[in-house]
Amino acid sequence: MIYFDNSATTKMYPEALDTYLKVNEKIFGNPSSLHQLGNMAEALLKQSRKQIADLLGVKTDEVFFTSGGTESDNWAIKGTAMEKRAAGKHMIASSVEHPAVTRTMEQLEMLGFEITYLPVNDRGVVSVADLEQALRKDTILVSIMAINNEVGSIQPIKEIGALLEEYPWVHFHVDAVQAAGESNPIIQHPRIDLLSLSAHKFHGPKGVGILYKKHGKRIAPLLTGGGQESGMRSTTENVGGIAAMSKALRMTLEASEENTKQERLIRDKLAAFLSAYEDVHVFSPEDGASHILCFAMKGVRGEVMVHAFENEGIFISTTSACSSKKNDVPYTLGSMGVNPAWSRCAVRISLAGENTEAEAEAFMEHFRTLHKKFKKIQ
Template identity: 40%
Template sequence: MIYFDNSATTKVHPEVMKTFVAVNEKFWANPASIHEFGHQTNELLQSARKQVAEILHTSPNKIYFTSGGTESNNLAIFGLANKYKTRGRHVLVSEIEHPSILEAAKQLMKNGFEVEWIPVNSDGIIVIDAVKKLLRTDTILVSVMHVNNETGAIQPIQEISAYVRQNSRAVIHMDAVQSFGKLPVHFGALDVDAITISSHKIHGLKGSGLLALKQFMEVEPMLFGGGQESGIRSGTTPVPLAVSTAKAVRLAHDNLQENAKTMKEITENLIPFLTSFPSIKLISPTNRASHIVSFSVRKIKGEVLINALQQKNVIVSTSSACSSRQTTTSHVLKAMHIQDDYIKGVIRLSFSAINTQEEINQFKKIFTNVMKVIKGD
């Protein structure tokens, strides 16, 4: 099998799985228990928290382990908006965010907040003038993803944050689910206040992730109970998941340059091949993360191409795995104003460091034969 759907999920790294199993076997006590076994388990949990905090350049008590990207994004949107609502009730969200941001923002509107959507250009990238036009003195939250999950477009976070800092008291949340491990992501490199990371996008386990806050930032809880995770996320902390998430974060951070180089070489091999087909339009912009390439075949539904490739044991996806089973057109593609001839035929290829040039060469041969069948090219 050739697996090119790594933006949907990645294969678990053997070291991460080894960590998960070992913690389950040796440190399965409740970390909130006051006996020695519980204390040892809690020490391991806090060690994992400290490790992540060092990588993200923040304090350990600002790392909150969650069930994944969706929960972390919801916690950021609701938690930050509610915490700082005394400053105002105006929120800015880019129109190409993941549904876990968009739907949470829509719920904010029902709760009395005013939400406005930041538009993007035809490359799917926010133009700073749009932020300048929408930002107000009563804006309390700006949420912009670092790398778009459908196109790989890198958003101008530094430019956005610089303007927001100079002209408002708004806090800035960045969804880094598709950028962590591919680009430098930490509070020292990017002037944001909150960062979302999902474990299974970086060869970790599903059902785990984290929300990291900048030092001195605060967030209101969404879950109430025993006060775990500094009172922000009540419920018994799943220590094996938290520790294995820290392991995945460490591996992704330590291998960033090598992995990014591998994925860049893969896509540099692939893109000239794809654009050699007259019926193919490249959807991903030039300024994109190296692990995502989206393209479209004119007047062909993406599902047709996906099924044809799957028959040859090649796994790809439509523009987003989160919406690939739905019949509605991607909100990201709509925001980019993709032409009607192409908007239904978008295919996303997404890579990880375990993909190889040999797989790309095999893909080229298979794809060429598939195109001959479905398009006659």
């Protein structure tokens, strides 16, 4: 089996899985309970929070645990809207955000908020000048993803942060779900107020994530109830998942440089190979993320290509796992000006540090065979 779908989810590190199992077996108490088992769980929760804060270079009271990237995005956006609605109802996002952001913005539009979506160029990147023009006195939030999940475009987060220094009343949220391991440090500019991470994107467990919230920046709770997470996110904490996430994040950041180099080597090799075909188009920009490569073969729908490779034991995906079963036209490619006929044919290879050149060679060999087969059918 060759697994090239790491942007959808990664395989857990064995060490993280071991932590998850041991914690759930031995430290299974509710961290809010007063007895010894509860105290042990609470101590591990504090230890995990401190380790994650240290890894991110932030304070412990700026780290909040969630169920994943989708909840973190929803909380950052809806929490800002609820907290700052008296100051304004204007928000800004790029036109290539993950559905966890765009669908949330659409909900807020129904409640009277106004959303400005910034266009992107043919590389999928926003213009800082466009953002500056869009900012208003009633703007309360800018939400820009660090790395696009479909094509791997890297957004100018540092430059946006520098611009927003002049707009201190605006919350700056970054969806960094695809950036853990690719960007080190993950928080690339001190102006970032809110940042979303999801454990299963960096070899941790599913169902657990992080929202970084800068000290002093106010957002309303998304979940209310028992008062966990300093009253900001009420529900019993997933202690085993959080401990495993902490370990996975540490291992990912420690291996970041080596893994990024390996991913870049394989990505560039595959990009050069695919670009040699006249009827194949590579959409990912050359200066994009090292782990994402989006391409299409003319006339072959994405789902057909996915299943053809699956039959050979190679797992790739259409451009976004979150919408792959809806047969939607990839919105990122549409925003980049790609013809819908090409967009419907797009597939994504997404890599991790454990992928090898031998796997890339096997992919290329199978692609040669499949290309001949599809050409005959056409």
